[in-house]
Amino acid sequence: MFRLIVASIFFSLVSTFSTPIPANYTVFWYQQKVDHFNYNNNDTYQQRVIISTDHWCTDGCPIFFYAGNEGDVFSFANNTGFMWENAPRFKAMVIFAEHRYYGESLPYGDKAFSSLDKVGFLSVEQALADFAELIQEIKSSYPAARQSPVVMFGGSYGGMLAAWFRMKYPHLIVGALAASAPILQFPGLYECNGYNSIVTKSFRSYSEQCYLSIKNSWEAIDRIGANEDGLKWLSSTFGLCKPLTSADDLTAFSGWLQDTFGSLAMIDYPNPADFLEPLPAYPIGVLCSKLQDSTKQDKPLIVDIFNAVSVYYNYSGQRSCFDYKDDSEGGRLGGNGWGFQSCTEMVLPVCTTLNDSMFPLQPWDLVQVKADCLKNFGVSPEELKARWLFGGTNISTASNIIFSNGQRDPWSAGGVLQTYAPSLPAIIIEGACHHEDLRSTGPNDPIPLIRARQKEIMIIKDWIDQYYQAINHLPNEWARDSNLI
Template identity: 25%
Template sequence: MARTQLLVLLAGLCLAGSDAFTQRSFQSKSEVLVTVQQDRWFMQRLDHFNGADTRVWEQRYFMNVSFSQSGGPVFLMIGGEGAANPAWMTQGTWIIYAEKMGALCLLLEHRFYGKSHPTNDMSVENLPYLSSRQALADLAHFQTVMTENLGLGDRKWVVFGGSYPGCLAAWYRIKYPHLAHAAVASSAPVKAVVNFSEYLDVVQESLARNHSDCPGTIKMASDTLLELLDYKENYGKITKDFYLCKLLVIRSKMDMAFLLDTIAEYIMDVVQYNNDNREFEGVKGGNMTINVVCDIMANESFGSPYDRYVEVIQRIMKARKEKCIEASYQQFVRDMSNIHWEGPASSGGRQWMYQTCTEFGYFQSSDSVFQPFSGFPLSYHVQQCTDIYGLAYNLSMVVGAIQQTNENYGGLNVQSSRIIFPNGLIDPWHALGINTNLSSDLLAFPIEDAAHCADMYPARPEEPPMLPAVRRDMYEQLTKWLQL
C-alpha cells in the first residue's frame, strides 16, 4: 500500500460481445495478450447516492476471457490507489485460479486513479466524490450492467484485492452480499486508525527476526542524523550523503520531519515488500531485502552506524535507479496541491492522501518507543492534511472521519461470510488486519516470513516456504464456496 508521502499500490460503453468467448481458442498467445491489456471503458455514475445527479463519466477496466467457461465464476480484481496495471490480467495467483476454475477475469480501475477521471480536476470541491463508499457502488453498478450486457446470468462473482483494494474486497462482500459470492482480501487493513504507530513496531520486529541487533543499529544511525540536523554546517554533508536533489534547508519542524520520514520510508518499503515477486509490475529494487539491509548495518567496515545507514539508502536508490531524493517539504506541498490531472502528484499522491485524511488515517508516526526512527510524530502527518487541503482538514475532522469509517464497515468486527484474509506476518499492515479465524467461513491465513500481498504474486522458488500451501488451501476453499 502506498504511504502518505511516497505513494509509491484502479463513457462510452465498450464491451466485448459473445463472440469473444467462442473465438478465444483460435487466438494466439500474443493476440490474447493484446486483447486483455487493451483499455475498455464503462459508463459510470458520478454520485451513486444522489438520484437527482445524472452526471456520468468513463471508467477504465480490463478483461480476460481466455479461461472463461460456461457456468464458471467471474473474478473481479479491484483497483486501488494507483493506475490499474494490465499485467495482472495475465499473471498472479488469481490467474492460476481462473485457469483451473474456468473464470472470466475483470479488473476495474478505482475512480480518480490511472485514467479513470470522474471530474475535470482534483479540486477540493471535486474530491468528495473520491471515497471507498463511491468505489464500492462503482463495483456494484459495474457488476450489474456487465452481467446483463455479457449475458453472465447467475454466474457467481468472486472479488479480489490487496492492501486498500483488499479492504474494498471484504467491504464489497459485506455491503453487497447479493452481488459478491465470496472475497479474497489480501493484506487488508480493515481497521482505520488515526495514529498507526504500530506500523513501525512491526518494522522493528521484522528487522530483528534474523538480525536482532539491526533495529538498534538503525536507531543509533537515526539519532545521529537527528543530531546532525541541529547544526546548519552539517546540511551540506547530509545533502551529499543521501543524494538530496537540492541543498538541504531546514526552516521549520515540518521540514525536519519530512526529511527524516522520507529517508526512513526507504527502509519501511524494504520491510513491507520484503522478497515479494513484483518485477512483473515494473517495480525495481526487489533485490534489496531485510537481510541485505541488516547485513550492511552489521558490517563495521562501512564505518559508524550512521555511515552504514547512508550506505543502505544509497544502495536502495541505486537498485531503484533513483538519482536523487526530493527532500523539500515546501515543494512536496506545492506538488500535492496541484489539482490538475497532469500534475506532479496526479499518479495517486494527491488522491490517496485525501483518502487518508478523510477516511482511513493510517498515519505511520514515530510516536512509539518500540521502533527505530525519530522525528515524524502524528502532528506532522495531520498537518499535511491541513497544508494541502485547507484548514477544515484538521485533527478533529480526521478523528471523526476515521470513526465513521469503522462504524460503517465494522473495523475488525467483521460480520459476513465467505471472506479469506491472507496476511504476511512481516508486513506492517497485518497489525490492522484479520489474523485469526472469525468463524468457519471468515478465514484468516497468516503467513510466516511473508510480506505485503505476497499471496497474490506469481510463485517462485525463493518465496517463503508457507506460500505454496496457503495458495493451495485458498484455492480449495474457494472451490468449496463456489459449489454452494
C-alpha cells in the same frame, strides 16, 4: 458492449510496467457516474478496466474481479499473479477495475484535485458503487455471464475494499479474498505502535547491527542537518533531486527514510519483484549487508545509510537522483488521492512510543492530523466513520471472506487475525509479507505460503460450487473438469 468513449485497445504481453500480464487482455473505458448517491449530479468520468476472457468458458463460468486500489491499475494487474495463474483452472474471466482518482481514472481530468467540489467524490462508498455498477454492466454486456459467480480479490487497501464490498453488496459476489486488509487499523481498534513494531522486528531479525545503525541514524541526521553546510552535505551525499534548505525539509527527509524502511518491510519477498521498486529477493537482507557497524558516528554512519537505501531506490542503477518529497511509493501508489482519503475516512494511525523501536519516538496526534488536513485539503478526518460504516470487529454476520495476512507484514497489525465466524477464515502466513499470497508463484516460495494459496483455492472452489448448486446450473466445461483442484 459497455458505454465506451474510445475504441477498445488490445494488448498481448505488453504493459505499462515491466512485469507483463500473462494473458491477452482488453482495456475498456467505462462511462461511470461521478456521484452514485445524488440525483442532481449527472457528471460522469471514464473508468479504466482491464478484462481478459482468454480462459473463460462463456457458459456461466466464474468471474475473477480485482478491486483496484490506490494506484495505476496495471501495477496491480502485473503483481497479482494468483488470479492469472488460477484463471485457467477455474475457466474464469479476469477483471481489474481501476479505482476512481487513481491511474488514468480521473473524474474532471486534470482538475480532479483542484478543489473540494471536484475531489470530494473520492470515497470508499463511491468506489464500491463503481464496482457494483461495473459488475452489473459486465453481466448485461456478456449474456453468457449472467449466471457467472463473481469472486472479488484485493490486496492492502484493495483487500479492505474487497471485504467491505462483500459486506455491502453480498448479492453481487459469492465471496472475497481480502489479502493484507487492515480493516481494524482505525482509532479505538488498534494500537498505533503495531505497524512500526513489526517493521523493527523484521530488520532486527536480519541483523542487530543493521537495527542499531538505523536506530542511531536519526539523531545523526539531526546533528548533521543543524546548519546550512550539513544540509548541503546531506543533499549531496544522497543525490537529492531537491536540496534540503530548512528544518522542515530535514523533517520531510527523515520521514521519507522512515517510509522507505516501512516499504521494505512490506515487500521483503523471497523472489525478485518489481512492485514498488525493482528489488532482489529478500531486499532487507541485501540492505542490511550495508549496515554492519553500528558504532560508526554521524557522517560515516549516514554514508552507510545512503548505500543501504540505494538498494531500494536504485538497485537497477538507473536513477539519477532521489526525490524525498515524492510520497507516491515509487511513483505507482498514493499521491494526492491517498493524501485526501487519509484526511477523510481512511484514518490509519501509525506511531512510535516504544524505546526499542528503530524509529524516533513520535506519538500519533489526532489534533495535529486534523489541523494538517484542514490546511492541505479543507477537510477534517472522520476517524470513526469506517467503524460505523462497516462494523469494525463486529463482522460475524458477514460471510465468505478470506482474511489472509503475512506474519511479517507491518499492516497485519491492523488485520483480521482471528476467525470471527466459520465463513470468515483468517489465514496467517508464517514468514510472509504484504499480500504475498496474491503474487505469482516463484522458485523460492516457502511452504507456508504455498499451503496458504492451496487453502484459498479450496475455499474459493467451495463458494463457486455452492453458488451453482443454489441456482441449479453447472457450466458444461466446469462439470467436465472433475480434477479442478
